[in-house]
Amino acid sequence: MAMGRPRAFDVDQALDKALIVFWEKGYEGASLSELTAAMGIKPPSLYAAFGNKEGLFRRALDRYEEMKGGSMDEALAAPTAREAVQRLLCHAASSQCEKGSPHGCMLVTAGLSGGEESSAIREELAQRRQAGCAKIRKRFERAKKEGDLPEDADPAALARYVTAVMNGISVQAAGGATKKELQQVADMALKALPV
Amino acid sequence: MAMGRPRAFDVDQALDKALIVFWEKGYEGASLSELTAAMGIKPPSLYAAFGNKEGLFRRALDRYEEMKGGSMDEALAAPTAREAVQRLLCHAASSQCEKGSPHGCMLVTAGLSGGEESSAIREELAQRRQAGCAKIRKRFERAKKEGDLPEDADPAALARYVTAVMNGISVQAAGGATKKELQQVADMALKALPV
DNA sequence: GAATTTTTTTAGTTTCCACTACATAAGCAT
């Protein structure tokens, strides 16, 4: 069988470029001409490889979580729940306002509102934020079993609280807050834990 | 002098309609045809009255804060800082996921990211969020003077923390969280206060 | 009633959007 002309660009490399644009401008704010320009390819190549804008965005999201998910697992692997949360929040505070990459978590900034035609994307983002929250909840459940948290602690409520603080940090980072300011938020937030 | 044909629609009423659309879809996500349809007017009337989409949005924002600012001042008027924060967070949790109006605070959801042409709007939103934070900080400063907060408390850091939690509540509300869940976040957040 | 001023209506404008038809190019198998 004939194999066809090989692809002239690297898919992952192109996704990384697209990711930056989506992260910076959001799903609706990123135009196809910006995307193709950043990726160094023409529209037909993009559509052949990713289907459409929505498909490209989902692939970029996968790439984003591949990149960021690791450090979350790492933080949650801390010996105690308190230390896990501390690492989580500190990492959020510092990573979300770094020079060289857009500020704020992409799962928050890329699509909180928009037209009807992008509602599926907002659903997807909300679902992925929820998945992050569930991971934290599981860590609290484990902590409870290990006696690391009091008997009356509510893992789900704790996880939602931590998630809310992280989401809030994203909003403030997107609005131009400094790393020091976000660090203070993280420190304050820690004091609410029942340990 | 001749007075000209009188306006056939009520400006404030039209602004309220536009506000709902902007709140629901965000600045970029709200199209002029949706806006004019909701307002019950034609584009030329809109442009004559508000200049352009950006001007309309700013006026709608004013209207939004006129509406929401009152309950914030009311919450901050509570006798103690702790009670003020409690009212603030509880009100956020309940008001931001009410049936009949879009979920989440408009200052957060209407524009966290987008194209270059709407950067002024994002600046404006960030500035107004900042103004809210400053109001809270002032309340903490007063509390410190009144001995309501310990000597070593940092009003600015506390205010940023409370603001972050409120912003986080907005993100979760926009993502479909229930009132009960947000209430739990508010309760948790309160425990971080040094009183 | 005529002149003046401002709003409204109609019917567009330009520009950019996501997306694609089509011809060409580049690899493989025979």
Added chain:
DNA sequence: ATGCTTATGTAGTGGAAACTAAAAAAATTC
């Protein structure tokens, strides 16, 4: 080399975006 298959570049598609020119309509003042 000749097919065969898939990717690429050129050049566009229809449609929706924000916005507006021009005429008709509704009020005032003289």
